[in-house]
Amino acid sequence: xxxxxxxxxxxxxxxxxxxxxxxxxxxxxxxxxxxxxxxxxxxxxxxxxxxxxxxxxxxxxxxxxxxxxxxxxxxxxxxxxxxxxxxxxxxxxxxxxxxxxxxxxxxxxxxxxxxxxxxxxxxxxxxxxxxxxxxxxxxxxxxxxxxxxxxxxxxxxxxxxxxxxxxxxxxxxxxxxxxxxxxxxxxxxxxxxxxxxxxxxxxxxxxxxxxxxxxxxxxxxxxxxxxxxxxxxxxxxxxxxxxxxxxxxxxxxxxxxxxxxxxxxxxxxxxxxxxxxxxxxxxxxxxxxxxxxxxxxxxxxxxxxxxxxxx
Amino acid sequence: xxxxxxxxxxxxxxxxxxxxxxxxxxxxxxxxxxxxxxxxxxxxxxxxxxxxxxxxxxxxxxxxxxxxxxxxxxxxxxxxxxxxxxxxxxxxxxxxxxxxxxxxxxxxxxxxxxxxxxxxxxxxxxxxxxxxxxxxxxxxxxxxxxxxxxxxxxxxxxxxxxxxxxxxxxxxxxxxxxxxxxxxxxxxxxxxxxxxxxxxxxxxxxxxxxxxxxxxxxxxxxxxxxxxxxxxxxxxxxxxxxxxxxxxxxxxxxxxxxxxxxxxxxxxxxxxxxxxxxxxxxxxxxxxxxxxxxxxxxxxxxxxxxxxxxx
Numbered sequence: 001x002x003x004x005x006x007x008x009x010x011x012x013x014x015x016x017x018x019x020x021x022x023x024x025x026x027x028x029x030x031x032x033x034x035x036x037x038x039x040x041x042x043x044x045x046x047x048x049x050x051x052x053x054x055x056x057x058x059x060x061x062x063x064x065x066x067x068x069x070x071x072x073x074x075x076x077x078x079x080x081x082x083x084x085x086x087x088x089x090x091x092x093x094x095x096x097x098x099x100x101x102x103x104x105x106x107x108x109x110x111x112x113x114x115x116x117x118x119x120x121x122x123x124x125x126x127x128x129x130x131x132x133x134x135x136x137x138x139x140x141x142x143x144x145x146x147x148x149x150x151x152x153x154x155x156x157x158x159x160x161x162x163x164x165x166x167x168x169x170x171x172x173x174x175x176x177x178x179x180x181x182x183x184x185x186x187x188x189x190x191x192x193x194x195x196x197x198x199x200x201x202x203x204x205x206x207x208x209x210x211x212x213x214x215x216x217x218x219x220x221x222x223x224x225x226x227x228x229x230x231x232x233x234x235x236x237x238x239x240x241x242x243x244x245x246x247x248x249x250x251x252x253x254x255x256x257x258x259x260x261x262x263x264x265x266x267x268x269x270x271x272x273x274x275x276x277x278x279x280x281x282x283x284x285x286x287x288x289x290x291x292x293x294x295x296x297x298x299x300x301x302x303x304x305x306x307x308x309x310x311x
Numbered sequence: 312x313x314x315x316x317x318x319x320x321x322x323x324x325x326x327x328x329x330x331x332x333x334x335x336x337x338x339x340x341x342x343x344x345x346x347x348x349x350x351x352x353x354x355x356x357x358x359x360x361x362x363x364x365x366x367x368x369x370x371x372x373x374x375x376x377x378x379x380x381x382x383x384x385x386x387x388x389x390x391x392x393x394x395x396x397x398x399x400x401x402x403x404x405x406x407x408x409x410x411x412x413x414x415x416x417x418x419x420x421x422x423x424x425x426x427x428x429x430x431x432x433x434x435x436x437x438x439x440x441x442x443x444x445x446x447x448x449x450x451x452x453x454x455x456x457x458x459x460x461x462x463x464x465x466x467x468x469x470x471x472x473x474x475x476x477x478x479x480x481x482x483x484x485x486x487x488x489x490x491x492x493x494x495x496x497x498x499x500x501x502x503x504x505x506x507x508x509x510x511x512x513x514x515x516x517x518x519x520x521x522x523x524x525x526x527x528x529x530x531x532x533x534x535x536x537x538x539x540x541x542x543x544x545x546x547x548x549x550x551x552x553x554x555x556x557x558x559x560x561x562x563x564x565x566x567x568x569x570x571x572x573x574x575x576x577x578x579x580x581x582x583x584x585x586x587x588x589x590x591x592x593x594x595x596x597x598x599x600x601x602x603x604x605x606x607x608x609x610x611x612x613x614x615x616x617x618x619x620x621x622x
Contacts, residue, residue, distance in 0.1 A: 259497075
């Protein structure tokens with residue numbers, strides 16, 4: 001039935017980084033290590049573990065090195081770390097990650113608001129990282145606001161393609177198209193993915209959606225139709241956007257895994273264990289998470305008739 | 312860009328019926344009339360206003376007649392009412408609805424749990440309604456558990472097609488495939504819709520999804536691809552399933568409207584007014600609703616850069 005979808009997808013759980021980064025409550029190093037370890041044990045093939053940013057900029061990520069060093073690694077679980085600059089890259093490399101994720105924003109306003117520099121300045125800084133690290137580690141670049149900017153609105157596809165091209169010329173063929181504030185919609189996903197695929201057939205495209213407007217999972221399905229196999233998401237749908245209080249965060253990992261399994265698409269992930277991780281994460285963060293399957297259970301869950309009578 | 316989707320969809324807001332029916336808090340007749348009136352004023356083309364069930368069975372719907380009679384009707388806003396049997400149909404017809412929605416479940420266990428009779432007994436009861444009313448009013452039949460049953464699990468498509476055929480032979484060509492407990496997934500939607508379309512090309516198919524496992528909007532998009540133009544949903548995503556405490560309810564109307572507008576699909580609905588209805592409904596019900604756009608705003612909403620700095 002699912003002939004139009006890829007038979008297998010590679011999901012990357014970004015909740016330890018993109019998720020926790022948006023939480024006000026400080027999370028202990030031990031709890032972070034437990035979260036990542038539980039994700040590894042649930043069979044998560046990729047995890048964005050932490051970010052080697054300035055501790056002053058993002059205090060929640062100050063223990064990046066301790067988290068990386070506290071993990072018991074397992075083959076089949078790739079550990080990715082985010083780095084913003086050369087200094088971060090050197091700190092990161094000491095911890096032997098499987099991949100560095102570089103990040104920049106494709107719009108002037110978002111770049112200035114978040115990183116206090118223009119996209120061009122940001123690119124130059126990352127170019128230095130690429131040149132000095134590309135022989136030592138696999139690299140990926142995440143392009144924020146690829147589907148829209150909270151300040152500028154629509155972002156022309158050409159503006160995204162420009163940076164895809166620039167990194168590709170540096171030898172970085174892993175590119176994440178990030179829907180930073182949940183502005184993507186299906187036909188736009190199809191269009192942009194198609195253009196990136198055409199531009200660079202060597203590129204490994206990752207789609208990173210937020211669910212701010214309820215379209216996270218729908219956009220993942222549009223990606224599947226375009227043949228994209230790599231997706232970022234957060235367990236419990238944590239994360240979010242400071243501009244939309246109350247709105248959902250990242251696309252929810254366990255809801256994606258559940259949907260993939262319904263379609264017969266392999267993820268390598270044990271959904272039951274992942275649901276347990278989500279419940280534990282909800283307890284840790286002390287606020288309701290935005291996933292659905294964690295409440296309803298997988299569709300394979302059936303009830304006895306006498307349970308109905310008592311409802 | 313949206314050439315594969317229909318240019319126009321007809322959405323039916325079922326929150327006054329399917330939604331409120333699942334609320335514990337009794338809602339006053341005045342508040343119900345306001346809700347329906349606000350939906351009419353927002354341009355909602357169809358509204359399932361109420362249910363002419365036994366007040367003993369569902370006290371929340373005891374004022375069905377008063378609600379219908381309290382409305383200021385407007386051409387372009389069709390009012391649908393649910394009827395379970397002949398007695399309800401006669402009470403309903405006195406209020407001059409545009410359409411009667413008959414409902415039965417396609418599985419033995421769900422039918423017995425919810426209606427205390429078998430699907431066959433249910434059909435015979437509805438057959439009586441059809442024969443006595445089909446010359447007086449437009450009829451639709453809603454088939455519960457078309458995509459799965461909380462007691463029996465998977466439901467063979469043939470079991471659904473059997474009842475589609477039976478009603479079609481009685482002259483009822485409006486059929487709603489209801490995902491009563493949120494078990495539908497995209498390839499299943501495609502398969503079942505395709506088979507119903509093949510069975511009866513005259514049928515007007517309505518898809519009625521719940522978001523219990525986060526797939527509501529994704530399934531709507533699968534319906535669009537199959538050419539389906541009619542969808543049920545609830546403002547604020549209210550409603551739900553007693554078997555999954557904490558799980559989402561019906562697919563969220565305003566999130567669907569927002570997504571359709573992103574795709575350039577016409578709904579005739581004023582999204583800003585609908586978002587206001589959703590906010591008012593949240594205040595009325597005194598619990599958080601499950602829609603997303605009501606928090607994040609439409610994707611066209613942009614922020615000034617100085618708003619970013621204060622975040």
